[in-house]
Amino acid sequence: xxxxxxxxxxxxxxxxxxxxxxxxxxxxxxxxxxxxxxxxxxxxxxxxxxxxxxxxxxxxxxxxxxxxxxxxxxxxxxxxxxxxxxxxxxxxxxxxxxxxxxxxxxxxxxxxxxxxx
Amino acid sequence: xxxxxxxxxxxxxxxxxxxxxxxxxxxxxxxxxxxxxxxxxxxxxxxxxxxxxxxxxxxxxxxxxxxxxxxxxxxxxxxxxxxxxxxxxxxxxxxxxxxxxxxxxxxxxxxxxxxxx
Amino acid sequence: xxxxxxxxxxxxxxxxxxxxxxxxxxxxxxxxxxxxxxxxxxxxxxxxxxxxxxxxxxxxxxxxxxxxxxxxxxxxxxxxxxxxxxxxxxxxxxxxxxxxxxxxxxxxxxxxxxxxx
Amino acid sequence: xxxxxxxxxxxxxxxxxxxxxxxxxxxxxxxxxxxxxxxxxxxxxxxxxxxxxxxxxxxxxxxxxxxxxxxxxxxxxxxxxxxxxxxxxxxxxxxxxxxxxxxxxxxxxxxxxxxxx
Numbered sequence: 413x414x415x416x417x418x419x420x421x422x423x424x425x426x427x428x429x430x431x432x433x434x435x436x437x438x439x440x441x442x443x444x445x446x447x448x449x450x451x452x453x454x455x456x457x458x459x460x461x462x463x464x465x466x467x468x469x470x471x472x473x474x475x476x477x478x479x480x481x482x483x484x485x486x487x488x489x490x491x492x493x494x495x496x497x498x499x500x501x502x503x504x505x506x507x508x509x510x511x512x513x514x515x516x517x518x519x520x521x522x523x524x525x526x527x528x529x
Numbered sequence: 530x531x532x533x534x535x536x537x538x539x540x541x542x543x544x545x546x547x548x549x550x551x552x553x554x555x556x557x558x559x560x561x562x563x564x565x566x567x568x569x570x571x572x573x574x575x576x577x578x579x580x581x582x583x584x585x586x587x588x589x590x591x592x593x594x595x596x597x598x599x600x601x602x603x604x605x606x607x608x609x610x611x612x613x614x615x616x617x618x619x620x621x622x623x624x625x626x627x628x629x630x631x632x633x634x635x636x637x638x639x640x641x642x643x644x645x646x
Numbered sequence: 647x648x649x650x651x652x653x654x655x656x657x658x659x660x661x662x663x664x665x666x667x668x669x670x671x672x673x674x675x676x677x678x679x680x681x682x683x684x685x686x687x688x689x690x691x692x693x694x695x696x697x698x699x700x701x702x703x704x705x706x707x708x709x710x711x712x713x714x715x716x717x718x719x720x721x722x723x724x725x726x727x728x729x730x731x732x733x734x735x736x737x738x739x740x741x742x743x744x745x746x747x748x749x750x751x752x753x754x755x756x757x758x759x760x761x762x763x
Numbered sequence: 764x765x766x767x768x769x770x771x772x773x774x775x776x777x778x779x780x781x782x783x784x785x786x787x788x789x790x791x792x793x794x795x796x797x798x799x800x801x802x803x804x805x806x807x808x809x810x811x812x813x814x815x816x817x818x819x820x821x822x823x824x825x826x827x828x829x830x831x832x833x834x835x836x837x838x839x840x841x842x843x844x845x846x847x848x849x850x851x852x853x854x855x856x857x858x859x860x861x862x863x864x865x866x867x868x869x870x871x872x873x874x875x876x877x878x879x880x
Contacts, residue, residue, distance in 0.1 A: 414538075414634050421535040422621070422634055425542020434550040437668055437787045444688040451685030454678040458715040477863055481692040486834075504539070512828055517531050517539055551788055553671045561805040568802030571795040575832040594746055598809040603717075629711055648868050652772040655765075656855070656868055659776020668784040738773070751765050751773055 416500035417520050423461045424495040424504040428515045431456055431491060432506065438484045442471045448484070456493070463501075464494040470508070486513035499523045533617035534637050540578045541612040541621040545632045548573055549603055549623065557605075558598040559588045565601070573610070580618075581611040587625070603630035616640045650734035651754050657695045658729040658738040662749045665690055666720055666740065674722075675715040676705045682718070690727070697735075698728040704742070720747035733757045767851035768871050774812045775846040775855040779866045782807055783837055783857065791839075792832040793822045799835070807844070814852075815845040821859070837864035850874045 431452065440448055452467045468490040474482045491506045501521045506513055548569065557565055569584045585607040591599045608623045618638045623630055665686065674682055686701045702724040708716045725740045735755045740747055782803065791799055803818045819841040825833045842857045852872045857864055 414637060418535055418538040418634065418637065421531075421539040422542040422619075422632075425539040425544075426546035426632055427542075429543035429546030429548075430550045431546075432550075433547045433788050434671055437784050439689045439692050441692055444685075444692060447685050447688040451678075451681050454681040455673045458673050458675055458678060458713075460713040478861075479692075479694040479863075483837075502539075510829075512830075515539075515543055517535065520531060520535065550671050554667050554785055556806045556809050558809055561802075561809060564802050564805040568795075568798050571798040572790045575790050575792055575795060575830075577830040595744075596746075596809075596811040600720075627712075629713075648772075648871060652769055652868065652871065655769040656772040656776040656853075656866075659773040659778075660780035660866055661776075663777035663780030663782075664784045665780075666784075667781045736773075749773075749777055751769065754765060754769065 416498045417502070417522060420461070420495045420497040420500045420502035420520065421504075421517060423497060424493065424502040424517065425515070427456060427459055427462060427465075427493055427495065428491065428504060428506055430459075432486055432489065432513070432515075435489075436484055436486055439481050440469065440474060440484045440488075441476065441481045442474055444481075445469045445471055445474065452491075461495045461497055462493060463496045464492075466492045487511070489513055492518075533615045534619070534639060537578070537612045537614040537617045537619035537637065538621075538634060540614060541610065541619040541634065542632070544573060544576055544579060544610055544612065545608065545621060545623055547576075548608060549606065549630070549632075553601055553603055555601045556598050557586065557591060557601045558593065559591055561598075562586045562588055562591065578612045578614055579610060580613045581609075583609045604628070606630055609635075650732045651736070651756060654695070654729045654731040654734045654736035654754065655738075655751060657731060658727065658736040658751065659749070661690060661693055661696060661699075661727055661729065662725065662738060662740055664693075665725060666723065666747070666749075669723075670718055670720055672718045673715050674703065674708060674718045675710065676708055678715075679703045679705055679708065686725075695729045695731055696727060697730045698726075700726045721745070723747055726752075767849045768853070768873060771812070771846045771848040771851045771853035771871065772855075772868060774848060775844065775853040775868065776866070778807060778810055778813060778816075778844055778846065779842065779855060779857055781810075782842060783840065783864070783866075786840075787835055787837055789835045790832050791820065791825060791835045792827065793825055795832075796820045796822055796825065812846045812848055813844060814847045815843075817843045838862070840864055843869075
């Protein structure tokens with residue numbers, strides 16, 4: 413048997429993996445960063461079970477190349493999202509840990525009250 | 530607290546989401562399909578916690594455009610993979626369900642024997 | 647010898663090929679389409695030699711899947727851009743031709759006046 | 764009027780831009796590099812006007828992360844390709860120039876002999 417918490421964890425993983433590999437490589441600079449953050453949020457909030465997403469790109473890492481822009485890398489991504497499957501919620505993130513863009517579950521919750529009013 | 534099963538489900542989701550959004554769009558035909566299957570397997574087997582992956586692309590959907598090839602779409606993907614986090618295993622897949630490339634957990638397992646010899 | 651017109655044509659091709667393979671696969675719907683159009687324009691206008699870009703996504707093709715959104719495909723892209731290398735300009739586009747997202751040069755121009763004052 | 768040489772330059776640009784943004788991000792290591800090189804060649808040789816392509820990935824840049832692999836970056840790409848449009852050929856490449864993965868036309872040729880035997 414697969415629990416709702418396990419399904420929520422699975423769905424959270426799908427969203428983070430998808431987001432990472434979809435957007436890495438986009439030309440970006442400090443000027444265009446906020447437009448890109450908004451577009452990423454607007455794109456992925458539509459996916460199933462997603463109830464919340466916040467995307468923040470690290471401007472410090474946007475070192476301009478000789479043409480004045482850089483490309484989105486995994487290390488620039490600071491993403492937090494919440495998935496809900498029935499009563500179970502999974503809050504997960506991508507955040508830099510040293511030189512690795514680590515994806516992890518921050519917390520999980522089961523809102524048992526809701527179903528027993 | 531987050532269980533090993535939940536972490537395994539999370540990692541399985543990451544891999545499926547990543548694979549999907551990385552490879553969709555690659556030029557492919559019935560002739561090049563097996564080279565692409567192998568490359569996808571060889572790329573992702575390296576990722577953390579992945580113990581097994583099989584990729585099979587649906588040749589039926591590779592309808593040649595006017596230049597004789599097509600592009601990899603999500604519906605062509607038939608992927609099965611296994612993730613292991615400590616004693617917990619998660620077996621997950623992408624497979625076509627109607628017009629949607631559905632990702633789901635097939636089964637999870639906890640090998641409690643191993644840790645209690 | 648390579649002319650400025652040939653270099654402009656080459657750069658225009660790079661931008662169209664890059665744009666196509668970077669953005670195809672993004673979750674999109676009629677609601678999020680304009681945010682995505684803006685983000686694509688803001689990203690690529692930064693690239694070398696690009697002087698103008700307009701992105702318009704075909705809402706008619708955004709047929710919602712069972713979860714209410716679709717994914718950006720090449721056929722949805724209607725992109726016009728202008729590249730300038732020294733005195734030479736290349737105006738190129740992606741636009742649907744039947745079932746193929748065709749990329750082509752619309753016109754090229756050499757502003758010979760400028761260099762002979 | 765657009766010459767065959769200009770069209771060949773345009774097509775060469777499309778292929779390089781597409782290749783770059785399609786493959787960047789793929790998990791890769793020194794062990795999987797040759798499988799990936801082959802898959803990239805097999806995928807893109809199918810595209811219109813392409814007569815030749817060689818892909819060589821720089822193993823020196825494949826510094827393993829804490830999980831033992833790395834991700835394909837633009838700087839790892841050493842690609843040479845030939846495009847032919849009627850009698851005109853364009854030979855183009857991506858190769859590292861300092862910290863920038865530069866795409867450029869190496870030479871162009873017009874095989875006028877062929878059409879006048």
